[in-house]
Amino acid sequence: MGYFTLTIKMLAIGIVPVLISTIASIVCAAVVLKDVDGGVLGSLIKTNLIAMVGLEVLVGIVVFIIARDIVGSLNRIIDILTSAVGGNLTRLCVAKDTERKDEMGVLARHANEVIRSLCKVIAKVGTT
Numbered sequence: 001m002g003y004f005t006l007t008i009k010m011l012a013i014g015i016v017p018v019l020i021s022t023i024a025s026i027v028c029a030a031v032v033l034k035d036v037d038g039g040v041l042g043s044l045i046k047t048n049l050i051a052m053v054g055l056e057v058l059v060g061i062v063v064f065i066i067a068r069d070i071v072g073s074l075n076r077i078i079d080i081l082t083s084a085v086g087g088n089l090t091r092l093c094v095a096k097d098t099e100r101k102d103e104m105g106v107l108a109r110h111a112n113e114v115i116r117s118l119c120k121v122i123a124k125v126g127t128t
Contacts, residue, residue: 009066009102017059024052073097073104077111084111089119 076097083091097108
């Protein structure tokens with residue numbers, strides 16, 4: 001159905017840092033166990049540490065972008081539903097959220113359906 005995109009994003013947030021740390025640890029262990037000159041060993045460890053920090057910064061940026069995307073949509077949907085709770089049934093979730101192909105899109109579409117259904121129920125009650 002295509003509603004698994006958000007799950008994949010969240011898995012990436014959890015798995016990628018662990019994977020990178022594991023690879024970095026293996027590389028560092030291999031370097032330390034290697035029989036090399038002390039100066040060369042220090043240089044290799046320094047290079048690996050720089051690479052690890054660079055990778056962590058890259059992962060941090062990716063995680064930030066993904067989290068901002070998720071939280072932005074959630075906040076917009078919460079704002080619409082809060083308005084509906086307050087009695088304002090004229091506001092609906094925007095296309096940016098309803099056209100998403102993940103769980104957040106499903107949530108936005110369903111929020112709009114609930115608001116429209118409430119409007120229909122209120123209109124029926126008003127005519128009876």
